[in-house]
Amino acid sequence: PTALLWFRRDLRLGDHPALLEAVAAAGPDGAVVPVFVFDPRLWGPSGLPRRQFLLDCLADLDRQAGGALVLRHGDPARVLPGLVREVGAVGVHVSADTGVYGRERDAAVERALGGVPLVRTGSPYAVTPGRVTKSDGTPFRVFSPFARAWREHGWRDPAPRPDAVPWATGVASEDPPEVTGLDGVALPPAGEAAGLDAWRRFRAQRLEGYRTSRNTPGTDGTSRLSAYLKYGCVHPRTLLADLAGLDSESADSFRNELAWRDFYADVLWHRPESAREPLDRRMQAMTYDSGPEAEERFAAWAEGRTGYPVVDAGMRQLLGEAYVHNRVRMIVASFLVKDLHVDWRRGARHFMSHLVDGDLASNNHGWQWVAGTGTDASPYYRVFNPTRQGKEFDPGGDYVRRWVPELRDVPARYVHEPWLAPAGVPAGYPLPVVDHAEERRVALERYERVRDRA
Numbered sequence: 001p002t003a004l005l006w007f008r009r010d011l012r013l014g015d016h017p018a019l020l021e022a023v024a025a026a027g028p029d030g031a032v033v034p035v036f037v038f039d040p041r042l043w044g045p046s047g048l049p050r051r052q053f054l055l056d057c058l059a060d061l062d063r064q065a066g067g068a069l070v071l072r073h074g075d076p077a078r079v080l081p082g083l084v085r086e087v088g089a090v091g092v093h094v095s096a097d098t099g100v101y102g103r104e105r106d107a108a109v110e111r112a113l114g115g116v117p118l119v120r121t122g123s124p125y126a127v128t129p130g131r132v133t134k135s136d137g138t139p140f141r142v143f144s145p146f147a148r149a150w151r152e153h154g155w156r157d158p159a160p161r162p163d164a165v166p167w168a169t170g171v172a173s174e175d176p177p178e179v180t181g182l183d184g185v186a187l188p189p190a191g192e193a194a195g196l197d198a199w200r201r202f203r204a205q206r207l208e209g210y211r212t213s214r215n216t217p218g219t220d221g222t223s224r225l226s227a228y229l230k231y232g233c234v235h236p237r238t239l240l241a242d243l244a245g246l247d248s249e250s251a252d253s254f255r256n257e258l259a260w261r262d263f264y265a266d267v268l269w270h271r272p273e274s275a276r277e278p279l280d281r282r283m284q285a286m287t288y289d290s291g292p293e294a295e296e297r298f299a300a301w302a303e304g305r306t307g308y309p310v311v312d313a314g315m316r317q318l319l320g321e322a323y324v325h326n327r328v329r330m331i332v333a334s335f336l337v338k339d340l341h342v343d344w345r346r347g348a349r350h351f352m353s354h355l356v357d358g359d360l361a362s363n364n365h366g367w368q369w370v371a372g373t374g375t376d377a378s379p380y381y382r383v384f385n386p387t388r389q390g391k392e393f394d395p396g397g398d399y400v401r402r403w404v405p406e407l408r409d410v411p412a413r414y415v416h417e418p419w420l421a422p423a424g425v426p427a428g429y430p431l432p433v434v435d436h437a438e439e440r441r442v443a444l445e446r447y448e449r450v451r452d453r454a
């Protein structure tokens with residue numbers, strides 16, 4: 001028999017339970033047709049970095065499959081039944097997609113396939129969203145108890161890489177779409193081998209100090225695995241299995257970050273509206289600024305010219321590498337929402353169109369966390385002070401100097417507040433667009449109004 005393997009966010013061959021199912025379904029004399037469908041509903045809103053990275057991952061997958069990867073364009077609910085008929089497939093195998101659109105799409109595909117089964121095996125997460133609940137069966141709303149239950153639940157052992165896959169040959173493939181206009185953006189090398197290589201290097205060289213170095217954007221202290229995890233070039237189960245038995249604080253801290261990723265996917269699974277709406281419903285009444293002045297401020301933020309060095313460095317890193325360090329994501333998000341009073345959804349959309357690791361669950365819930373509308377018991381009145389954050393986490397100014405060359409010669413003492421430097425703010429670098437202390441007061445006032453009304 002012929003089995004179809006529909007790749008989505010699982011662009012690898014190792015530790016891939018759905019691939020093993022497809023191989024088993026095909027049997028010793030059958031064939032597996034690997035297919036990727038360019039769905040306009042996903043491709044359209046994807047930013048250029050994600051489009052390019054995805055194409056590069058697919059090229060890697062195609063090489064690994066000996067050129068057998070079949071590319072098709074269109075609505076999967078139309079394309080897949082057509083392909084099933086074309087190759088006479090007895091089943092379509094996938095890793096489950098638990099995202100908002102993915103769930104609907106898969107249900108539509110399932111209906112359109114009629115009697116041919118859509119077989120879901122595994123998911124992009126260590127623990128499939130929805131599986132970890134409180135003892136009364138309700139979902140967790142805050143991270144720490146979720147993480148404890150997640151650890152107790154545990155995860156499966158990695159699936160073995162199949163020795164040989166009977167890839168079907170000769171099935172017609174279409175050309176991939178073109179991506180233009182990404183010049184000057186440095187993307188990571190794509191694909192499974194590149195992802196595993198990044199992981200091995202991190203584990204050997206940087207894992208030990210991760211607990212502290214993960215907070216210093218000026219050092220290369222984190223794994224930079226987010227894009228590989230997003231597209232499933234690497235599965236978190238593979239990483240967790242490699243960490244088994246390591247009980248250092250750093251290994252624990254890394255596991256915890258993978259738990260955050262699972263947590264946000266779990267929240268989205270239970271509350272699909274949380275991609276767009278504040279999780280804390282009271283915060284629907286929060287007021288944000290709009291109009292020409294707010295637009296101007298948004299542009300200053302997006303282009304990295306707010307006059308706050310660590311904010312500008314972060315926004316320029318986003319444009320230069322389609323990536324921002326986690327600590328700095330929090331700082332720039334807080335600045336947009338609480339210093340510039342722009343709706344977090346605007347910032348979240350901007351991130352989604354520029355990040356190579358842009359992921360609805362992690363991104364939108366990360367924004368909600370910072371905006372004080374989210375999962376956290378996070379009080380709205382946690383307002384990041386960009387100067388203090390800069391001094392604490394980038395004390396020598398290495399990160400700022402890397403991304404804001406105008407500040408290269410400013411002494412470390414002033415690099416996060418160049419307006420105080422005896423020589424003045426260097427030519428070409430702006431003065432702060434707003435006064436942090438004043439905007440913090442405004443933000444808290446607005447918050448209190450919402451809270452008092454609730």
Ligand code: FAD
Pocket residue numbers: 214222223224225226227229230257258260261262264324325326327329330333351355357358359360362363364366367370
């Ligand atoms: P490491 O520190 O090496 O962590 C390892 C992995 O754990 C990451 O690759 C990621 O998969 C996961 N992880 C780490 N921190 C988080 C977290 N806070 N939430 C969820 N998963 C986490 N992450 C994304 O993958 N996609 C996004 O679109 C995204 N948007 C964000 C937006 C905001 C406003 C904030 C505050 C955070 C966002 N994050 C997002 C989380 C985090 O910033 C990135 O996962 C991390 O910076 C990626 O770098 P790394 O792979 O070197 O991380």
